[in-house]
Every structure is written in C-alpha cells, then in structure tokens.
Amino acid sequence: DGGITQSPKYLFRKEGQNVTLSCEQNLNHDAMYWYRQDPGQGLRLIYYSQIVNDFQKGDIAEGYSVSREKKESFPLTVTSAQKNPTAFYLCASRIATRRMNTGELFFGEGSRLTVL
C-alpha cells in the first residue's frame, strides 16, 4: 500500500536534546512538507521541499532543520534552539512539478512530541 509513514508516533524528550522525526513516502511524490499543529492555531508550515536536495523555510522554521537527500525521505530535526517544541508534527507530500502546481496533500498520521 502506498502512503506516508511517520515515526515515532509518540516521543518524549528532555529539554535541550535534539530530536529527529522520520517521514517516508512511497507515493513517488516530488514535494514534501512539515507542519506543526498546536491547539487553536491550525497547521503552521515549518519547511517544505519541492525537489531532492532543495528545501525552503516555511513560516516557523527557527529551531528546526531538515534534509532531502532522497525523494522518499524528509526527516525533521527539532533542535534544542526551538523554544517550545511540544506539539503534534505532521508530514505531508504531494505531486508537484513546475508544469503542474496542483495536487492534494497526503498526510502521515503524525508524531506527538512532548518535551519534559
């Protein structure tokens, strides 16, 4: 079955530790996205990538880093510089090319990070 897999589903970490959230897709999608969801604030864009080896900052990139070494993978690192990292993190992907800037987002089931 094709889809997006996020891991881990739940993660607890101590303050000051870096954490990497995994996102893998086998949909052959070009574009991948990371969103953060907090109660009452909807989905806020952290980083996005339209193509391998290229990515752009979203609206709340500070304290986060990403890489896109493979088309299938877009891991997100929550660094110790992120002041309030406890949140629900959603990864998504979609078909996207320069000729076709449309296409729905397919979401993973999310990773819930709690920093103690």
Add this chain to the structure above:
Amino acid sequence: GQQVMQIPQYQHVQEGEDFTTYCNSSTTLSNIQWYKQRPGGHPVFLIQLVKSGEVKKQKRLTFQFGEAKKNSSLHITATQTTDVGTYFCAGLHAGGTSYGKLTFGQGTILTVHP
C-alpha cells in the same frame, strides 16, 4: 508574510442546521484546497478549487473560490453528527520564491449537537 485567515474558529450547531466557514488570503492564490480533520486524526483532502469564481459541490458540501482568487468558503447544508471535526482551507501560492508553499488557515472546529 503570506497569510490565510479562517473564520470562525469555533462553530456549534444543532443537527440539521447549516454551517459555513470562510477563508481569506493576503495574496492571490494559485488554488485553494479544503481538508477535514476528525478528532484524533490527520487532515484528509476534500476538494481543490483552481478557477476564479469556481463553485463545486459534494453532496451537502458546497465550495466556492472568489473572483479575485483570494477568498473561499465551505458551506454544509443540514449538518449531521458525522460532520464533526476541524475544517481547514489551504492556499497554494502563485509563484516567485514561494512557489509550492501551501499555507493553512487556522481551521474551524465544528461541533454538531444531536
């Protein structure tokens, strides 16, 4: 920066009443998408609107895209308890350095009382 504002934040209705949520973008959008997130779940795609003034229907749901491609609405007729969840709009920005950027509104949390 590019923002998509969505109102209302919350809506409580009695089953059978209608419901509408509105989105407004600060910039012209390439297209707009709507998603539904059930409690405890992840967002699921409902529809995409691309053309100026476009109207699409899915059973009791009606989606509109404004003439200027800056605003959109979702209307549900005769709500049912299965409509409960958070409805998000997401705007895809047209070009330049923000090509491919998909910005979500804050979402409207719909509660339906039986």
